Amino acid sequence: MPLLFVLLYLFLVVVAIQTIFFLGVYSKFVFSKDKQSDNSSLPVSVIICAKNEAENLKTFLPSICEQDYPNFEIVLINDDSTDDTLDVIEAFASQYSNIKIVNIKSIEAFWGNKKYALTLGIKAAKYEYLLFTDADCEPVSTHWISEMSNHFSKEKSIVLGYGGYLKIKNSFLNKLIRYETLITAVNYFSFAMSGMPYMGVGRNLAYTKEEFFNANGFINHIKVRSGDDDLFVNQVATPKNTACAFSENSFTLSVPKKSYKAWYLQKRRHVSTAQHYKASHKILLALLYISNFLFWVLALVLFMAQIKWQIILGAFVLRLSLQYLILGLASKKLKETDLILLFPLLEFFLIITQLTIFINNIISKPKHWK
Structure with a gap:
């Protein structure tokens, strides 16, 4: 032939x-609809890990502090920053009584390991329901916490959300970044709804403390520097315990990279974790x-x-x-x-x-x- x-x-x-x-x-x-219940009474700990993020915190943290939700705290983790991150966090804490500061000093065994910082932040959180985002992220709505927490139930202990990127006019790179983000989201939402949840993004992710400690936290992949979000979800998510939140009010938006090189390096880090996924x-x-x-x-x-x-x-x-x-x-x-x-x-x-x-x-x- x-x-x-x-x-x-x-x-x-x-x-x-x-x-x-x-x-x-x-x-x-x-072809699915966003399914949620009314969990507006659930106390939620919003966890943000920041390393040298002083300017981003000044810009985006107010959108977290001003969420329309009756019972939440914000756990701000200063991961051994060398800029003014801690000063900014302390300034916000003086204005908002629901902010808890976790100040991390790296130790040799976990130097530069975000999972170590996050673990200490999770331990410090006083509520069972944890909602994660990044210092350069902004919820699109004041109902973000509500929209995400409404997907928790007796069966659902993990909630996958959408973390998009801000639009920049006349930028092909920006469209490429957002297209890759779109495809990634379609993949993890679709696979989760098909009974095969395999990842989530730390820009918009929620799970319970019980789920975290039952899995012994990040211990199974603690030596893998990245993957505090996708590797953890890959390890613990099942068809029964995973929900998907994709109503517009549940979205977060992040600052995209402005150069192809910076984005390329970021994607290299993200892609390197995939080798640790389930076969x-x-x-x-x-x-x-x-x-x-x-x-x-x-x-x-x-x-x-x-x-x-x-x-x-x-x-x-x-x-x-x-x-x-x-x-x-x-x-x-x-x-x-x-x-x-x-x-x-x-x-x-x-x-x-x-x-x-x-x-x-x-x-x-x-x-x-x-």
Whole structure:
């Protein structure tokens, strides 16, 4: 059998795999409704770990302090900062009585380890229900705590939220960053709703103290510098204990990187944790990425070869149509509709970036938590 026909059949298999992901997995999120109960009486500890974040705290902490929620505290962790972070935290604490300060001095065994700082912050929290975000994050609503806590129940002890990024006009990099964030969110929401929760993002994540201590905290991956969010969720999340919050009022927004290099280094750190996921999750995510990569490579080769072009064109249009339909609906849910027209271009650039990250992470280990 000529090589081109082998590539043709492989391309059709790849499109079939992509179709299964779009219709069988992503549709679970796209066509679902945000389900929540009224848990406005739950006391909540909001935990923020800050390392050299003085300016971000000045800008974004007021949006946390002014949440419309009857019973919450804010646990501010100063992780051995060398700037004015502690001074800023103390200034806010003098204004808001519900702020608790945890001042961390790194010890040699855990130098620069965010998980160590977070563990001390969790131990200091006085409430059972924990809600996490970052110092450079801002809730889009004063009802953020309420929207996230409403997903806790007797069965649900982990709540996955959406942490988006602020929009910057006329910036292709900003659109690429937000597209990658959109795809990541669609993946972890969809997999969770399909009974396979595998990650969450620390910019917007909630779980109970009981869940944390039952898992012995971060001990299973304490030597992995990153992954205080996704590795913990990967370890403890199950189909029964995990809920998804994706109403607009539950979103947080963060400051995006302003240079490709800075974002690339950030993604290298994030991607390096994936090797520690459960085997089944790694296989599915690898299949998803490889099928995305092969779709574009094989399409280019087969179009240039002009073999059975009608079949190739039909399969190509089918896959792009599913992308626009399913991801377009997901974009509306997550308020990222300005990305829709650029989907193919953004996907192509993201695939190339992910490939170079994969290669670079094999060659050298990325640096971590500041």
